[in-house]
Amino acid sequence: xxxxNKPNTRTQQGQRELTTNTAKPNQSENIVTTIINxxxxxxxxxxxxxxxxxxxxxxxxxxxxxxxxxxxxQVRKFLDAIxxxxxxxxxxxxxxxxxxxxxLLKPKLAYAxxxxxxxxxxxxxxxxxxxxxxxxxxxxxxxxxxxxxxxYHKAEGGK
Numbered sequence: 001x002x003x004x005n006k007p008n009t010r011t012q013q014g015q016r017e018l019t020t021n022t023a024k025p026n027q028s029e030n031i032v033t034t035i036i037n038x039x040x041x042x043x044x045x046x047x048x049x050x051x052x053x054x055x056x057x058x059x060x061x062x063x064x065x066x067x068x069x070x071x072x073x074q075v076r077k078f079l080d081a082i083x084x085x086x087x088x089x090x091x092x093x094x095x096x097x098x099x100x101x102x103x104l105l106k107p108k109l110a111y112a113x114x115x116x117x118x119x120x121x122x123x124x125x126x127x128x129x130x131x132x133x134x135x136x137x138x139x140x141x142x143x144x145x146x147x148x149x150x151x152y153h154k155a156e157g158g159k
Contacts, residue, residue: 032064035057039132040128045135047135061125065118065122066153070116070121072150074112074118081101085139086139094136105126106126
C-alpha cells in the first residue's frame, strides 16, 4: 500500500480522543442547559414548571453540583435569604412584601459564583428561575426547586 492509500489512523485517533475528551463536559453542562431552556420555555411563571420534570432535573443537577465540588456553605447566604423570605411569605401571605428581596437574590448568587467557580452553574440556573418569579405560587415553586436540588446534592454526598 502506498502512503497515499493508507488510512490516516493518526487523524482518526485524534478525532476519537477529541470526542472522548469533550463528551464529559458536554454531558455535565447538558443538565444546566436543559434546565435553563425548560425554564425559559415556560409560558407562565415558574409555577408552570411541571413538578415531576422539576424533580427529575433536580435529581440530575444535584449530583452535577457535587461533581463540581459545590459546598452548601458557598451558597449559604442565598439559602438563608430564601428561608427568610419563605418565613415572611408564610406570615403575611403577601408576595409584594418579598418581591424586591426575591429579585435581589440574583446578586447574592453572582457574588457566590464570582468567589467560587463551583457555584456558577447553580447561579446560572437560579438566576433564570428568579426571573420567572412573579407571584406567591412562583416563589413556592422556586423554593421547591432549590430544596430539591440541595436534597439531591446532599444525597450524593455533598456538604
